[in-house]
Amino acid sequence: MTTATLPPAAAHATSTPRAHTHAHAPAPRWHEVPEFTVRPARRDDGPALAALSRPFARAGALRERPLSLYLSRTSDFLVAQAPDGTLEGCLGLREHSAADGVLYNFCVAAHRQGTGMGARLLQAALARARTRSLATLFTATTGSGRLFLGHGFRPASPSLAPADWAQSLDPARGARVLARAL
Numbered sequence: 001m002t003t004a005t006l007p008p009a010a011a012h013a014t015s016t017p018r019a020h021t022h023a024h025a026p027a028p029r030w031h032e033v034p035e036f037t038v039r040p041a042r043r044d045d046g047p048a049l050a051a052l053s054r055p056f057a058r059a060g061a062l063r064e065r066p067l068s069l070y071l072s073r074t075s076d077f078l079v080a081q082a083p084d085g086t087l088e089g090c091l092g093l094r095e096h097s098a099a100d101g102v103l104y105n106f107c108v109a110a111h112r113q114g115t116g117m118g119a120r121l122l123q124a125a126l127a128r129a130r131t132r133s134l135a136t137l138f139t140a141t142t143g144s145g146r147l148f149l150g151h152g153f154r155p156a157s158p159s160l161a162p163a164d165w166a167q168s169l170d171p172a173r174g175a176r177v178l179a180r181a182l
Contacts, residue, residue, distance in 0.1 A: 036117060038078055041078065045074055047067065073092065078090065091104075091125050100137075102137070106139070126180075137182065142174060
């Protein structure tokens with residue numbers, strides 16, 4: 001099911017004359033939450049990355065990763081930070097060869113889902129991959145992959161992905177591999 005939001009001018013279109021209309025259309029959801037900043041993660045973000053990712057790992061949406069990984073690979077991550085400094089989203093980009101990269105550990109806090117945060121993180125990761133002259137990005141998802149597919153990713157054979165990453169995928173999770181040329 002797709003939800004549509006009426007443009008502001010159409011929100012008042014009713015059978016009642018405009019002068020008698022006092023109800024206002026609800027604001028789109030992305031206006032209900034404070035703005036956020038997307039930035040590269042810093043080493044001291046490691047514990048917050050682990051805490052943000054933990055509920056997704058427990059639910060089976062992400063693989064469980066130790067704090068040591070977040071501490072040693074913070075330079076892989078882009079984060080979405082709320083005005084109060086809280087990390088509310090993250091996405092890792094790991095280079096696996098001169099031409100290939102992998103997006104991993106993509107998560108957005110539940111109260112931020114549907115606000116555009118995931119799309120902004122993904123766009124920032126695509127821009128980062130381009131500046132690093134990567135030719136292809138891969139990812140694996142256990143979900144619908146709708147956001148990735150909407151940004152040009154397509155189903156791909158794991159045999160096309162970086163071998164060490166593809167071999168690390170757990171077949172029991174049933175993840176689909178997606179790829180996008182840059």
